[in-house]
Every structure is written in C-alpha cells, then in structure tokens.
Amino acid sequence: MDTKLAAAIDAKRDDLIALTQDLVRMPTLNPPGRDYLLICEYLDGRLKAHGFQTELIRAHGTPGDSDKYPRWNIIARREGAHSGECVHFNSHTDVVEVGAGWSFDPFGGEVSEGKIYGRGTCDMKGGLAASIIAAEAFIETHPAYSGAIEISGTADEETGGYGGVAYLAERGYFDPKRVQHVIIPEPLNKDRICLGHRGGWWAEIETRGEIAHGAMPFLGDCAVRHMGAVLQAFEDKLFPAMASRYTEMPVVPEGARQSTMNINSIHGGEAEPEEGFTGLQAHCVPDSCRIVIDRRFLVEETLEGVRDEVTDLLEDLRKRRPDFEYEITERNSVLPSMTEKTSPIVQTVAGAIKEVMGIEPTYVASPGSYDQKHIDRIGKLKNCIAYGPGILDLAHKPDEYIGIEDMIDSAKVMGTAMVKLLLPSDK
Numbered sequence: 223m224d225t226k227l228a229a230a231i232d233a234k235r236d237d238l239i240a241l242t243q244d245l246v247r248m249p250t251l252n253p254p255g256r257d258y259l260l261i262c263e264y265l266d267g268r269l270k271a272h273g274f275q276t277e278l279i280r281a282h283g284t285p286g287d288s289d290k291y292p293r294w295n296i297i298a299r300r301e302g303a304h305s306g307e308c309v310h311f312n313s314h315t316d317v318v319e320v321g322a323g324w325s326f327d328p329f330g331g332e333v334s335e336g337k338i339y340g341r342g343t344c345d346m347k348g349g350l351a352a353s354i355i356a357a358e359a360f361i362e363t364h365p366a367y368s369g370a371i372e373i374s375g376t377a378d379e380e381t382g383g384y385g386g387v388a389y390l391a392e393r394g395y396f397d398p399k400r401v402q403h404v405i406i407p408e409p410l411n412k413d414r415i416c417l418g419h420r421g422g423w424w425a426e427i428e429t430r431g432e433i434a435h436g437a438m439p440f441l442g443d444c445a446v447r448h449m450g451a452v453l454q455a456f457e458d459k460l461f462p463a464m465a466s467r468y469t470e471m472p473v474v475p476e477g478a479r480q481s482t483m484n485i486n487s488i489h490g491g492e493a494e495p496e497e498g499f500t501g502l503q504a505h506c507v508p509d510s511c512r513i514v515i516d517r518r519f520l521v522e523e524t525l526e527g528v529r530d531e532v533t534d535l536l537e538d539l540r541k542r543r544p545d546f547e548y549e550i551t552e553r554n555s556v557l558p559s560m561t562e563k564t565s566p567i568v569q570t571v572a573g574a575i576k577e578v579m580g581i582e583p584t585y586v587a588s589p590g591s592y593d594q595k596h597i598d599r600i601g602k603l604k605n606c607i608a609y610g611p612g613i614l615d616l617a618h619k620p621d622e623y624i625g626i627e628d629m630i631d632s633a634k635v636m637g638t639a640m641v642k643l644l645l646p647s648d649k
C-alpha cells in the first residue's frame with residue numbers, strides 16, 4: 223500500500239486508542255437514546271479541527287425523539303482540491319444496554335492486552351474511530367485529493383435507524399448525486415466485505431375466543447387453543463417451506479441462509495400475577511391470545527409473498543376451524559438489500575484488503591439488518607457496503623472489545639480505498 227499513508231496511520235496509534243476511549247466513555251445508550259448531542263458535539267469539534275464542514279441535524283418527530291432524548295446526528299464533509307466523487311463513512315453512535323456479566327467497566331474504555339473494552343467498542347465506536355483516523359491520515363498525506371470525504375455519526379441504528387440514517391436519506395443526504403460510495407464500518411471482521419442483509423417482517427397475531435367459567439369451558443371459546451392451531455399450522459407448513467428456501471446471498475452464519483421465523487412472545491388469558499402475589503388464579507376461559515412473530519426473509523422473496531404466506535394459513539384455518547377468529551397487525555418491515563460484487567465500492571475495498579493484508583476478502587451478508595436498507599431503499603444509493611474492524615459475535619455481549627491491531631489494519635484498508643477512489647491518477 224501507499225507507504226506514506228501507512229506510516230501516518232501507524233503514527234496515529236495512540237490517537238486512535240484515545241479517540242475510541244473518548245467515544246466509549248460517552249454512554250449513548252439506546253433505548254432511550256442518551257447523549258446523542260454530547261457525542262455529536264465531540265465529533266463536531268474533532269472533525270472541524272481537521273477541515274471538515276459540519277452539520278448537526280436533529281431528527282424531529284422520529285420514534286423516541288423528545289426534548290429529553292433528542293435524536294441528534296452529525297454529517298461532516300471535506301471537499302478536495304478538485305472535483306470528483308464523494309466517499310462517505312457512516313457509523314451509528316448508539317449502543318445497546320449493558321446487561322450482566324461484565325468484568326470490565328462497560329463505559330471505562332480500559333485497554334488490556336491489545337484490546338479496548340466497553341459497550342460499543344466493537345459495535346461500532348471502534349469502526350467510527352478507525353474511519354476518522356483513516357480520513358485524517360489520508361488528508362494529511364494527500365491534501366490535494368479530488369472529490370470529497372464525508373463522515374457521519376447517526377442515531378438509533380439499534381432501534382431501526384428512523385431517527386438516524388432514514389431521516390437523513392429522506393432529506394437527500396444519501397442522494398447518489400451527492401454521495402457515490404458508502405462504507406459502514408460495522409464490525410464484520412477486517413477481512414470480510416458485507417454486501418447487504420436479509421429483510422424482516424414483524425407482526426402480531428391475535429386469536430379471539432369467548433370468556434366463560436373454567437369449569438364449563440364448553441360455554442366459552444378458548445383463544446389459546448385457537449392459537450395452538452395457528453402454531454400447528456406453522457409447524458406443519460410454514461417452517462418446512464421456509465427451510466426449503468436458500469438464498470444466493472452469502473449470509474453468515476450458514477443457518478441464516480434460509481428463511482427463518484422466530485416467535486418472540488406468546489400471551490393468552492389472565493395476566494401474569496405481580497411478583498410476590500400469593501393469591502390463586504381465577505378460573506376463566508381466555509378470550510384472547512397474542513403472539514409476535516419475527517420473520518426474516520431473503521432477497522429472492524417479496525414482502526407481499528411473506529405476508530400472504532402467513533395470512534393464507536390463517537384464512538385456511540378460518541375455513542376449517544369452527545369459530546376461528548383472528549386479527550393480524552403489522553408492527554414493522556424492512557426490505558432486504560444486497561450490493562453487487564461488481565460494484566465499484568466492493569471492487570475497491572476488495573483490492574484494498576489484498577494490498578494491505580495480502581489476503582483475498584471473504585464476502586458475507588448479515589442475518590439481521592443495519593442502516594444499508596435506508597441508504598439503498600430511501601437514498602436510492604446502491605454502492606454501499608459494511609466493512610469495519612471487530613468480531614461480529616462480540617456485539618451486544620458482556621466484555622465487548624475491539625482489537626487495536628484490527629482497527630489499525632482496517633483504517634489502512636479504508637485509507638487505501640480513499641487512495642483508489644479520490645486520487646484517480648493513482649488507479
């Protein structure tokens with residue numbers, strides 16, 4: 223790779239560690255969406271000092287936005303010396319709850335044996351820090367670059383991205399006329415390129431019955447038994463049908479290369495007693511039972527097809543089963559996204575991985591979704607991948623960490639990608 227750039231990144235090792243620690247020490251927990259302004263102002267100061275023009279944007283009126291928990295985002299842009307294409311690095315600033323089982327302070331940013339520990343180190347403040355260091359080192363060594371570099375820090379990825387990338391995409395910030403290449407430094411491992419993700423459909427299904435005395439259930443109608451019939455139909459028909467569908471997407475782990483569905487929750491009849499309540503239950507036939515389903519689907523399937531498949535099973539039960547009544551309510555949906563392997567950003571980053579680490583990249587797709595969906599579906603920008611340091615399996619777990627060497631290597635890959643895209647004569 224470019225030796226000056228590599229040396230500049232190596233020289234910033236301590237800066238990279240300190241930057242990651244600073245970011246981790248801001249507890250941007252989501253929910254509820256804490257400290258977004260704090261982290262945006264921090265990034266604002268840092269990037270302005272390196273010649274970026276910045277904009278802080280609050281996603282007014284998006285889910286969770288309030289004066290107590292405002293959804294702040296930052297977009298920073300630095301124009302080059304000549305016209306050209308724009309390379310954008312997008313990171314989410316929110317982290318998930320801490321959970322139990324930590325042996326390090328989750329917001330301490332402690333360094334131990336070449337790793338930085340804390341909630342969000344891997345997912346994805348380490349990736350954000352690596353992209354900032356890559357950009358700063360690139361600007362330092364190639365000040366007369368063409369085009370533009372953008373870095374964004376966005377809210378709410380962990381809860382769907384509506385107050386973050388979706389909001390910005392709706393306002394044209396990911397218009398292909400403005401931005402041509404997007405790298406999302408999510409923790410997919412430094413030698414892997416993530417081309418996209420599966421889609422998701424979330425819905426609540428309620429079966430209805432009629433309340434009666436539990437000693438005379440024949441005088442009522444049990445909603446839980448109706449739900450039992452729904453679950454049986456899923457077992458008999460839906461799960462085998464989903465298991466038979468394989469995607470061309472390189473989804474990891476292997477099990478997620480099929481269509482899948484989880485039943486997130488089930489509830490029917492009397493409410494659970496409060497903790498410590500010692501009374502007995504009343505005897506009633508439940509008149510309602512609800513489940514929430516989480517259906518993940520493939521790029522080869524359509525959202526309509528996914529919905530119809532479930533609704534057809536329920537309609538079939540309505541015909542066959544006396545007094546079967548149901549209601550289905552959609553909670554949310556996201557469409558799958560996959561960038562072609564032949565697209566410029568994939569080719570560029572693949573070349574950079576080979577140059578920096580001397581290995582062929584592995585191509586993967588994510589079983590769950592991330593902000594690429596909004597850049598693709600709302601922004602209409604297809605030339606987008608996830609590439610960043612960190613081990614995906616550590617995300618959301620106790621003792622989450624990021625390897626310092628991994629951050630350095632992936633910063634070199636990101637820097638090399640900028641050399642390829644923003645110094646056209648070097649191609």
Ligand SMILES: [Zn+2]
Pocket residue numbers: 314345346379408409
């Ligand atoms: Zn993430």
